[in-house]
Amino acid sequence: MEMVNIKINNTPLSVPKGISILEAARYAGIEIPTLCFLKDINEIGACRICMVEVKGARSLVTACVYPVNEGMEIFTNTEKVRTSRKHTLELILSTHRRNCLSCVRSGSCELQQLCKEFNVQDEEHYAGRMPDFEFDDSAAHMIRDNSKCILCRRCVAACQEQNVAVIGANARGFDTHISSAFDKDLADVSCVSCGQCIVNCPTGALREKDDTDKVLAAINDPSKFVVVHTAPSIRVTLGEAFGMHIGTNVQGKMVAALRRLGFDKVFDTDFAADLTIVEEANELIERVQNGGVLPMITSCSPGWIKYCEHYYPDQLAHLSTCKSPQQMFGATIKTWYANAMGLDPANIVVVGIMPCTAKKFETQRNDQAAAGYPDVDIALTTRELARMIESAGIYFRNLPDEEFDNPLGEGTGAAVIFGATGGVMEAALRTAVEKLTGEELQSLDFKEVRGTDGIKEASYTVGGLTVKVAAVSGLKNAHTIMEKVRNGTADYTFIEVMCCPGGCVNGGGQPVQHAVVRNFVDLKGRRAAALYEADKDLPVRKSHESEAIKRVYAEYFGTPGSHVAHEVLHTSYVPRPKYK
């Protein structure tokens, strides 16, 4: 690697040629503040917070996009630089609705942090007219409050990166605002509800629709039996909301917190993940053996499903008919469990804790009401759960570790890795291979489909059959694969698609991390590693070996793919237009 010699704040150092000043400064242990910068996907130099002085330059220089070259002398903290950043912050504040006291992002707002760091005392310094702001709460999963938007366009880049691109800048100059084409409501365009815009927003302009009040009302209603279940990835991300290290597994504390919040039963979505595997493996084998539509594509990720319905409405037959684990869980609770416990499903409230905003949309889908009531009543994001815990005054870090309730608190190692891209594929392989060969697997690790790459491919010979698989995450990659599926060149048997890049660990409902973390820390990788660690330590690592799974089939579903299973655990899809 070619290196160049530069000086940052008079400290000489040698850094790779061509990297940005922003990255070079990190070699010197200096973090240059940014607002708009997202590495690789939003390098647009728009916010002007990262300005630095460069010796000999005509004016201040944009650190996030300006490459270093030999002999460059950079100053990151001069009076000129500090004044510039302060004035830019004052300008941004002058168009920002400052109800910071009660803002959902108070404390995690990047603008707020910078204003504090740069000692912006006079919030009214450049006070003037405010643009006419839009407020869009049309979508099932989120709220856009442009009065807090600072036009960094990180959401636009995230949406573009997802190949959805339903938001962008409209109008110009002072009236510029982010919205959909022709200022249509988000509900009327092909937004897939993934929430990647939200986790990339530096302020409170984008947020999930808060359903915590509904949950509290249900808990406080003595006639309701409130069941909560937590998706695989929540246990390795919830801790971040309480200042714990990225990748800390807090399963025990999470269960304890949920119990203290007053839920009647605390279950694990992992149970339903195992159920999904059993049903999906069966569906795959049936398709392979009976000449069904291949490749079959997973259906766990509601953002992906919605994407497919909007963008590939002609390819819906490739989707597995299995409901997602969240919906399978709710369906099982309101049928088998209600029956077994003698409960009226009308009085059961199922709450899912999900890494995902599209899950809020999913609960409202048609053909998701096995018992005649919605399978799942409320889907909360990890962030909403964190807020509930905080507001209940529970000191999370000091909680004891507790166990899930039984019988639906049992999950296998195969289920827990659902939270990472490739996890569903690996879990399915563990079951499908054994079913097809009738022999016990020697090694359970299918490492070819692990890791945070957007598209991973592998080929296995199982009982004389060649099975080619792909695990895909992020809709840009899904687009690549789906184009092949559409034109008939995708020779895969089975494809796993996760909507969010890296899978659920990086879902749109996960705790927000500042851009600096997203840019320079392997967030997806570290969260996923904790899931694989959990898998390794679990006594049962294959879905079909779960005692809970065996029990529900024995008592209720009969065999995988049975009539009852189809009634309760499978669903259908509908083509959706790109805009209304």
Add this chain to the structure above:
Amino acid sequence: MNSLAQLKEIKDRTVDKIVLPEGSDNIRVVVGLATCGIAAGARPVFDALVQGVSNAGLDEKVTVAQTGCIGVCQYEPVVEVLQAGKERVTYVKMTAEKAAEVIEKHLKGGKVIEEYTIGYYTRADENAEIKYSLMDTPFCKTQKRVALRNCGVIDPESIDDYIAMDGYAAIGKVLTQMKPEDVIQCVKDSGLRGRGGGGFSTGLKWSFTAANKADQKYVVCNADEGDPGAFMDRSVLEGDPHAIVEAMTICGYATGATEGYIYVRAEYPIAVKRLGIAIEQAKEYGLLGKNIFGSGFDFDLHIRLGAGAFVCGEETALMTSIEGNRGEPRPRPPYPAVKGLFGKPTTENNVETFANIPQIILNGADWFASMGTEKSKGTKVFALGGKINNTGLVEIPMGTTLGEIINEIGGGIPNGKKFKAAQTGGPSGGCIPASLSDTEIDYDNLTAIGCMMGSGGLIVMDEDTCMVDIAKFFLNFTVDESCGKCSPCRIGTMRMKEILEKITDGKGTLEDIDKLEELASHVKANSLCGLGQTAPNPVLATLRFFRDEYIAHVVDKKCPAGVCKALLNYSIDPEKCKGCTLCARNCPVGAISGTVKEPHTIDRSICIKCGVCMQNCKFDAITRA
């Protein structure tokens, strides 16, 4: 066509039509049919001439041709009659009826109609001799036409006309006698600098693109002229479009590009049409396309229309727009020479820059470098407007002083008013106060006084202009035109405008002036692109040269030029008022009361400060302060 001989053949057979040879008794009549002429009514004049000449049986002897902008806006429509060995006759303010008269008396009868000629309007007094030709007016005397040399001379829709005036000889020379590096060296040596406003060395720019290896490179012509009051590029495109086609081809050869794009405003329909015709004609002649002049060099051109955003004149925004995206600038580096249009090395120059290229190739770098000042070579085209007698399009050698432009070429300020300042560079530039009239116009001198050359708009202001109001005017423009991408420009320009409004509303304080200055410096230093970096210039320049006017607004609550309505009050001097009631009867809001033959009074709570009373008063009894 694939040889220089064929080119010469066309030239030889056409040239006599345009430059009438000695001894010929043919007559050439040209009508300025650029946008300005057509808007002033030149089309019926042209039609009347064509029809009239035909009806009079003069077809053999008289050619009537359309041509581009002749340059004298306020005299449009303009018709020129050219005859070998005779003085050119410039008829101005023409109508179809006058044209019929010209056919009868001049073309048939050989007698010039003096009172229709330009000299009739421009003579010093009634007894002065009437010069017939535009060339003899002070407006033209110090002009030097390089970029505009064919404007007003040839029919822009005829490739043969262009070839007759040595058109495509430069690309012929380049492709048959010069290596790409020779072309770049020649352009470098000429000292030509970018005429779009930045003033970067054109040859150097070309060499950067040439140095980058790529499977595809592009040439882009920036014809997105957006400054209010500027129409230099439009005039070139409408008057001499082939010059741009030829120059871009030369640039393509020099830099290794095989494709070019002309990005032109959709608001210039005639320019778009004539460019389209030029490209088609050049393709037909084999002067665009494959293997030009048998050299093996291929070059193709496309037109892209801009939707009228000022920011698309910024080179990266322009390229983003050509690519089909929202016209917004992108950070530099990477510079277009490295990563430009569609991510490929690209050379972008504006229309006027390109218009100089064929002449530099044909006449040599030394010829071009002999004009102008030490660091600014050649000529510059200005669109002269505002409070000036001769509005129009002028091309002058670099180094001409502002005073010469205004007093000689421009004929001074109308109505005996005093010259106060001139704005160069439009909303991105600054004002040059009258005290600096001796400034020789070139890139570096203008930069030194905090202005900029800009693309060539030159707006003249007289003593009745309020400089705070002017700054507000330009800020209004940039607020409208900011693309909204970067925070300092998007918000900062609006805040500056708001402060200026506060000041002109009489609500400003001295602190506001400080804040305005702070903000202007901030926006200048921190904005992403040229638009934001220069948007504060009108504020900074007026603060520098006319600070006293700002102070008068905030401290004395007065607008010295009497422009800012909120700071004006009309009152009636009871000593002078005769009670004629004229003011009261004309007041649109009924603010004036009084009985006949008694002094009247104005109710300030009703008065809207329109000034009608003052205009109507016959006794000078109404004052504005």
